[in-house]
Amino acid sequence: MAQKEKVKSPLRFPGSKSKVLKKLQPFLNTPHIEYREPFVGGGAIFFGKAKAQENWLNDKDFNISNFLEVMKNDAENLCKLVSRTTPTIETWLKYRLDNINEEIELSSLEKAFRFLFFNRSNYSGIYNANPIGGINQLSQYKIDCRWNPKLLCSRILHCSKKLERVRITNFDFREVITRNGENVFMMIDPPYYHKGSSLYPVFMTNEEHVELSNLLRQSEHSFLLTIDDCEEVRDIYNWANIIIPENWHYTVNSKKKDNLGKELFVTNIII
Template sequence: MPTTINPLRYPGAKRQLVPYISKLLTNNNLAGSTFIEPYAGSAVVGLELLQKGLIKKLVLVEKDVLIYCFWKCVFYHTEDLCKKIEDTLINVDTWIAMKPLRDIINPNDWDILELGFAGLFFNRTNFSGILRANPIGGIKQASKYKIDCRFNKPILISLIKRLSHLRDKVEINWDDAISFMNKAKKDFIREQCFVYFDPPYFGKGEKLYRHFYLSSDHRVLANFVRQNKHFDWLISYDDDPYICGLYSGIGAKYCPFYLDYTVSSGKRSKGKELLISNLPLPPVDLSMTSSQY
């Protein structure tokens, strides 16, 4: 059984934060709360906390159509998704044929299974797991690493079937993060909630994400947490003076940490990042582990 429980690849390796966030929840009597990830992506933190029994419910919000549909298929179209994985050839011809699905902007405009599989396919066959990138090995497959080198079908199917057992404790939403939080915040006031914001990187967001943030978008997030006092929250960010400036003066706590991840050069590196929260933050003692396989 693989050590990771997540079928997606993402830069940042946020799985390394799971022990730390587990401790943060426990220290603040938030074990058993509803855990909200407004920028779901790989949802690695919430899914592991749910499997460990540290939270009672996981609310995922994802704006990218392909990733949203992937998670919907994992939990509500499990067998169809697994069969699609088994039956599809993982090669450049398939990549080219599926490329137009990256232009779909509304999940209601196409078959959810096709979109969901496309989210997994591009994540696992593209360079560094970036949906907008080119395939591993390039179109000509001239590299020693080929397009299917990170698409281990038996492992992916096993992970998806394992995760599907959590479907009764997972809610999946297609929405903008702040828009969703503004609409749902009244409901969250009535229950114990913890929100983990993992927004697009400030420095390299445009290179990594299809829905990246401008400086003004990062400011909107800071203003949102500044104005809402009814839930506890944690934000993980790349370390930048602009970001620190956004959260100064609101009583936020800061804690620097280092993540081990694959950067755009293809080489593994340790990147300095920040944890920002309205809760007291204990020192970070992360065991550097790879989330890739």
């Protein structure tokens, strides 16, 4: 029996589907025994849907798979670090320097904590972006404006519970899509075709997008893919059902009018 509990990820994520879960819901309702997300990112979809009997979350970005693993197995210690921290520019600069210092060895817990730290204190949650308010903190919004330890710890503990018995891996998408399984539904949310390289430390080339399309075409698993609407994508997926969701918003700079309705659903499910 599927567990009903829906929770919120502590991660902010460029391209997160947290605000558009309702539009995905008819597809997420497709009966399935196993749920897979080869590109899990901040996990907004998995945490926001009913849990299946078997669940497999994957991301090629080590920081993401490590964060999920630590949140699953060591949530209390992660919360202790969160509770005793208030982001400052000094800490932000120190962590940035540590990132390029090969002599610094951090534990998985510390890596997960610092990933969350940058996620909550950088512009739009982008790992390589500047801190909110800029290095000089001249804006009305400061580096700690999205750091609410109580709320973050509550989300971490709820997500930790939901991650019980969930498989978390750090593979390339090919591994996850091609693995056999019984009654599998895959939610496929790859990096955007055009903006991907500016949003994610790990993104995909045109060749990889073509390979993804070929694997999905051959797959027996049900899937829903969401991606930016552009000529290249329409061409790559010309074999599939393409749906244009109404009033779809990008979540990066979503206030801009020209970001309206620019994503596509690609699926092999008939609704």
